[in-house]
Amino acid sequence: MSYAFQAEGLVKRYGDFTALDGVDLAAEAGTVLGVLGPNGAGKTTTVRILATLLRPDAGRAIVGGCDVVAEAGRVRRLIGLTGQFASVDGELTGTENLALIGRLLDLRGNEIRARVKRLLADFDLTEAARRPVKTYSGGMRRRLDLAAGLMGRPAIVFLDEPTTGLDPAKREELWGVVRRLVADGTTVLLTTQYLDEADALADAITVIDHGRVIADGTPAELKRIVGGQSIVVRPADEADLDKCGAVLATVTGRRVDSPKRGVLSVPVGSDGDFTAVVGELDRVRIDVTELALQLPDLDDVFFKLTGHTAAEETEQEAIAA
Amino acid sequence: MSTVTETRPADLPVFAPVARRPFGLARHAAALARRSLIKTMRNPEQLLDVVLQPILFTGLFAFLLGGAVAGGTEAYLQSLVPGLFVMLTLMATMQSGTSFCDDLNSGLFDRFRSMPIGRSAPLIGAAVGDVVRYVLTIVVLLGFSTLIGFRVETDAAHALGAAVLAIGLAFAFSWVFVLFGAVMREPSGVQGLGLVLVMPFTFGSNLLAPTETLPGWLQAWVDVNPASVAMEACRGLLTGGDVTGEVVSTVLWSVGIIAVFAPLAVAAYRRRV
Structure with a gap:
């Protein structure tokens, strides 16, 4: 080589x-x-x-x-x-x-x-x-x-x-x-x-x-290592958050992260998950304003690898300096 | 991971390094001098000092001191102007330090450092590029002083010799400032230090008054000051008299200053990160 x-x-x-x-x-x-x-x-x-x-x-x-x-x-x-x-x-x-x-x-x-x-x-x-x-x-x-x-x-x-x-x-x-x-x-x-x-x-x-x-x-x-992509969903009505979370959990078989500012996210289990989620949300009639496949960002990588986020680190360095 | 030593150039046929051509240092320095020249030409205000200083100092000294020192403006000009050849070119060298310091603070020099060029090329380029300033200041000086009564008493060849001598000494001096530029972080600091350093050489000389009229300790300094020697040489070349000794001495000084300060400047540039 x-x-x-x-x-x-x-x-x-x-x-x-x-x-x-x-x-x-x-x-x-x-x-x-x-x-x-x-x-x-x-x-x-x-x-x-x-x-x-x-x-x-x-x-x-x-x-x-x-x-x-x-x-x-x-x-x-x-x-x-x-x-x-x-x-x-x-x-x-x-x-x-x-x-x-x-x-x-x-x-x-x-x-x-x-x-x-x-x-x-x-x-x-x-x-x-x-x-x-x-x-x-x-x-x-x-x-x-x-x-x-x-x-x-x-x-x-x-x-x-x-x-x-x-x-x-x-x-x-x-x-x-x-x-x-x-x-x-x-x-x-x-x-x-x-x-x-x-x-x-x-x-x-x-x-x-x-x-x-x-x-x-x-x-x-x-x-x-960092868990691959996630499916990110924002229900049109925040009241649907729990129902929506249940759909995500059922389809992917993974634990859904607790909602942040009205957005739910769940790790992708297998390749068909995203289309399955789309179909299921449609079937149970939950309107969404945001629905995406997302790569983990640097923060996620760092959180997984080091247990803290890159942003926290920069702050700590700023304080140290 | 395999060990580093496994990888040899022979394994890597895709790496065809940039071909080298002879006289690299001269060509690279010329390319960089040209860059500095283009920059000067695009910012003519950078030349304002070397255009105005000859007019200012010649007028000031000639009319202010001429009567007192030499009994008249025109008589004084014959001794003053050759001295100003040296003083004005020396004052024009300070800029070399500030602009080089500016350059070093820019990312551009990172690129130069990562390129296959001699470490001294950017410094030579900076020093050579500024020669245009010395030439310009002498042209303006000669023009203005002729206008108010200065006369070259020798011939064009000798006058040209005086100009070359003064420019050569200034070029040598500019290496001192390039060194400061390489060592110091702030261009304004280089400027301040430059002024303090140039003053004793230019004013602490036989420029304004005959050496005999000065106190003993100052005479001692004036006699060893290379600027004084160069001024004496220029007087001979412009107004007559045998100054072979002074000319040789000025050339030796110039070569000596370069021999000491150019390597120091290159070393400082290498160390700077």
């Missing part, structure tokens, strides 16, 4: 604060590894070590067969990095930003022109190409940032929370880009705070919290 990148026992400390406390992760060539975790879990620190921007205090990381510390120069020739904060120059135009990256990557003039044109078109930036980047919207800057990371056709791409702050449509677009990259044989590491994003894109997911890996596996395995 050949790993495109692999880290073992990464440790990074800042004074008394331990940002990473022995992180292991690996991605096979041509796959997407999702690194899932709340703010401050150590996702960005991990990416920065893999991208040769930080030296680990302990442990080692191999990217494209090269050690990130001893062979940093070689690693840099294999990777593309898109940081959490758009790292493009606001004074330069879109074209100038990409051309600069191309020149720094030793591409030839005609190669640069072709590549810039192609990437601008791919990321829907052709019209804005001649405008200074400071006039771009947040989403446009993100796209340009990603395009800049792809100028050198890197074999391995690190995307640090690439969709944070993007609206849903742009998020979908970016997912499309990631899928195209992987179809071309690129290996991608993607950090995210959203389980649905990791689920949509990743072949494998590593969940980190407080600088430690608390779970890793395929999305299916992870969902098995």
